[in-house]
Amino acid sequence: MRDFGHWLSEFRPSIANYGYYVDFQKVYGNVESMKVELHILNSLIGSKSIEKDFYQLAERYPEVLKCIPLLLAVRNAEIYCQDEDGGQLYTFKPKDLKKENIDYAKYAYFMKKTGLFDLLENHIISNLIDYATGVETGLDSNGRKNRGGHLMEDLVELHIRKAGFIREESYFKEMYIHQITEKWGLDLSAISNQGRAEKRFDFVVKTKNMVYGIETNFYASGGSKLNETARSYKTLAMESDTIQGFTFVWFTDGKGWVSARNNLEETFDIMEHIYNIHDMEAGIIGKVLK
Template sequence: MKRDFNQWFAGFRASIADYKYYIDFKKVYENIKQYETELNLLNNLVKSKDIETDFEILIRKYPNVMKVVPTLIAKREKQIPAIDKQGQFNYDFENMNQVIGQYKYFMRETGIFDLLENNIVHDIRDLMMGIEIGLNSNARKNRGGTLMEKLVEDFLVKAGFVKNVNYFKEIYLSEIEAKTGLDLSTLSNNGKVKKRFDFAIILDGQVFAIECNFYSSDGSKLNETARSYKAIAIEANKIKNFHFVWLTDGRGWQKAKFNLQETFDVMEHIYNIKDLEENILQKITNFKK
């Protein structure tokens, strides 16, 4: 029986966020703790009357302090490029590659010296905490993808599937070929593309390769994903005993609805969270505990 796209789409959800989705404070604390010594040393520059001299003395004695500087400008990378009328410089905060005077220039021009010497912050640890919380919140999009994977795996386990027995996580096409003897070269462009699926159910000679994602916000990636999965579904239909399954959801699809519908119209196994709740994985695989 042909499903109605609009009825199916109406069941999409605004969020699957759990309590850890918003801020992972444990990760924030871990990031700060690893630099506790360096932060305490850097605190010696707060309210300095001669910050450039005090900075040089500190760095010569404790060069590892420089490792925390990128985080103070909300950067994870330890190599930071900067350009102005003086020229272009690539600063290495893991292994200092410029003279100390150039690092002083960096600290002055980015505003870090001003922050310290004018006592705008009283404790570098508190500043670091705020920055880490901000950086952690920027990682929500990645956590959203992880949440969807966790949700799907919970449904697999609840249905009675067993990891590394009849379902496999983050599995490459080459691994599926090795386990089943299927020729999946058309999906990997004859081995040139290392395609990996989020999950694969391998049961009674049948393979159900699963991709899953959740989009709470829109973006160009959604249209690209819909087109890509449509192409995979068309090729997968030509392979005996191989089935491509796409589990997706989220209100982010609202602006890309028509692209999603194009894929829905040609793809047999495209489902949302409501379908998962109605035991779709057991139904399509004929699996019984």
């Protein structure tokens, strides 16, 4: 018998890897894609007649306007702004930046009101390449949530491979119930509400005598979602126990579970195959997935 308290004490505050915080290759790539235009805009830094110089520059090189959203740390190619004089939609899409279509006074107004003219004119920055790299680094940090969502999956997959399973041969990623049924002929109606619900498992491992449906997650902080997850996986585990040839496995971790320990303990008590990262590192996959 495993002790729940001891098992929970092994949970970790984070599983961030070295690439979690900033994807610098993506940052450098995004800046590189605008490098020429940013170099051209550099000529406005320290200008004593910024509006006139902007007109001349934008008229000669209208493509430089596509850089402007990045200077404001905005991903969208369209920006809406309004003031006491009304609202305007500004487009920075390359296909729209044709000389004959551009209202230069409108874009100059945008540059002035957003503070970009002041940034350039007063030489607050010295190089737009460096500035854009800093902005991209900040924007990329917003992608941590998406990267974090895949860290546990990546970690579990690493240990599945370490246990000797081969992708697309003995283990499969993101597999739906109907795909499992079609591939191995298993009747999974007990966990699909008689075919009315389409469940997708993060991984499916196939051994000689068993199909394992695997779910993975990591919670660094608490919230109501954890209680819902624990309850739904408890139900899934109980339903799976009625299916011959199929086993549900759950890999979870994270200090967020401390705030939802009661619901997790209920699932732990009835679920044979629930494991944490420490279990994986101890080789549990190779021991139980047979």
